[in-house]
Amino acid sequence: MSEPFIVSENLVKIFKVADLEVIALQGLDITINKGEMVGIVGTSGSGKSTFLNIIGGLLTPSAGTITVGGRDLLKATPAELDRYRRDEVGFIWQQSARNMIPYLTTEENIALPMTMAGAERKAQQEWTKELLDATGLYDHRKHKLAQLSGGQQQRVAIAIALANRPTLLLGDEPTGELDSATADDVLALFQTLNERFGLTTVIVTHDQQVARAVNRVITVRDGRTSSETVRRSGQKTVASELAGTTSFDEYVVIDQVGRLQIPPEIQEKVQIGKRATLSLTEDGDILIKRVEADRLVEQAMPNLPEMGDGAGPNITKRTWKFWKR
Numbered sequence: 001m002s003e004p005f006i007v008s009e010n011l012v013k014i015f016k017v018a019d020l021e022v023i024a025l026q027g028l029d030i031t032i033n034k035g036e037m038v039g040i041v042g043t044s045g046s047g048k049s050t051f052l053n054i055i056g057g058l059l060t061p062s063a064g065t066i067t068v069g070g071r072d073l074l075k076a077t078p079a080e081l082d083r084y085r086r087d088e089v090g091f092i093w094q095q096s097a098r099n100m101i102p103y104l105t106t107e108e109n110i111a112l113p114m115t116m117a118g119a120e121r122k123a124q125q126e127w128t129k130e131l132l133d134a135t136g137l138y139d140h141r142k143h144k145l146a147q148l149s150g151g152q153q154q155r156v157a158i159a160i161a162l163a164n165r166p167t168l169l170l171g172d173e174p175t176g177e178l179d180s181a182t183a184d185d186v187l188a189l190f191q192t193l194n195e196r197f198g199l200t201t202v203i204v205t206h207d208q209q210v211a212r213a214v215n216r217v218i219t220v221r222d223g224r225t226s227s228e229t230v231r232r233s234g235q236k237t238v239a240s241e242l243a244g245t246t247s248f249d250e251y252v253v254i255d256q257v258g259r260l261q262i263p264p265e266i267q268e269k270v271q272i273g274k275r276a277t278l279s280l281t282e283d284g285d286i287l288i289k290r291v292e293a294d295r296l297v298e299q300a301m302p303n304l305p306e307m308g309d310g311a312g313p314n315i316t317k318r319t320w321k322f323w324k325r
């Protein structure tokens with residue numbers, strides 16, 4: 001059946017800026033199947049672009065593993081990565097200007113990557129024509145960037161990304177600068193292309209609306225996978241989306257070592273402290289229960305000051321509670 005195409009395990013990316021270390025990804029586990037269309041959502045700074053750039057071969061992870069189509073991106077040589085980026089990956093950015101060259105026409109922009117890859121002229125013309133048709137841009141083939149609307153510019157970006165017949169299409173906030181109706185059109189185009197060319201498609205966005213177009217939404221929080229929503233089977237059309245009749249099942253994601261994230265809304269509601277008890281129910285499910293004593297201490301000492309001045313050990317509320325027992 002579905003075969004895993006992108007597999008990231010325990011992926012870590014640390015950026016060093018001067019003396020500071022920013023942990024952008026802290027053990028991200030994501031598997032995306034061949035031909036799947038997936039949305040990755042999360043607030044700004046959660047690590048979405050970092051992950052996409054790693055899949056696209058533009059960034060090297062600090063630790064963990066990432067394979068795409070069986071290719072281990074950490075072991076690839078620079079020359080192999082160049083080839084991978086050129087032949088396997090189509091990238092679409094939020095800003096249209098980053099996707100195309102302003103003084104070329106739509107069709108020249110689409111043909112350019114083929115020329116650079118040394119494709120034969122006749123093949124170039126045929127594929128350009130097919131891409132113009134597939135993206136609904138044939139009538140705009142002689143237009144330049146400034147003569148196109150925002151939605152049309154992103155269609156050109158998508159056609160350019162497909163020029164070298166990639167197996168993987170990556171969009172980083174590709175609808176970020178579009179109004180919601182145009183964004184829906186562009187997402188519908190991603191969906192059409194995903195089905196027509198069997199392209200594995202990953203769209204990163206902070207906009208939950210992406211759920212309209214994809215089969216699965218992965219939510220990333222603080223550089224880790226937190227939850228997944230999966231479209232109920234048999235509900236896959238844009239029409240059912242626009243009519244608002246599609247429903248999703250939401251799951252929490254458990255990583256390889258058994259960690260999961262409890263969403264902040266639920267933590268808030270249940271008022272769970274720093275510890276909980278886990279037990280098995282008769283039905284074989286896992287029950288997570290708050291520890292009453294923790295809540296009482298928390299309530300009695302809401303603002304216990306952090307002790308220590310850097311010279312000695314810092315005594316935090318948490319260690320204090322531990323000693324108290």
Ligand SMILES: Nc1ncnc2c1ncn2[C@@H]1O[C@H](COP(=O)(O)OP(=O)(O)O)[C@@H](O)[C@H]1O
Pocket residue numbers: 015016017022023024042043044045046047048049050051
């Ligand atoms: N080149 C970089 N240098 C330093 N820090 C970075 C760099 N790129 C991203 N970061 C940091 O990594 C974290 C994740 O960033 P990013 O992947 O861009 O998040 P998102 O796309 O979800 O908004 C943020 O804290 C961001 O500031």
Ligand SMILES: [Mg+2]
Pocket residue numbers: 048049050
């Ligand atoms: Mg980003």
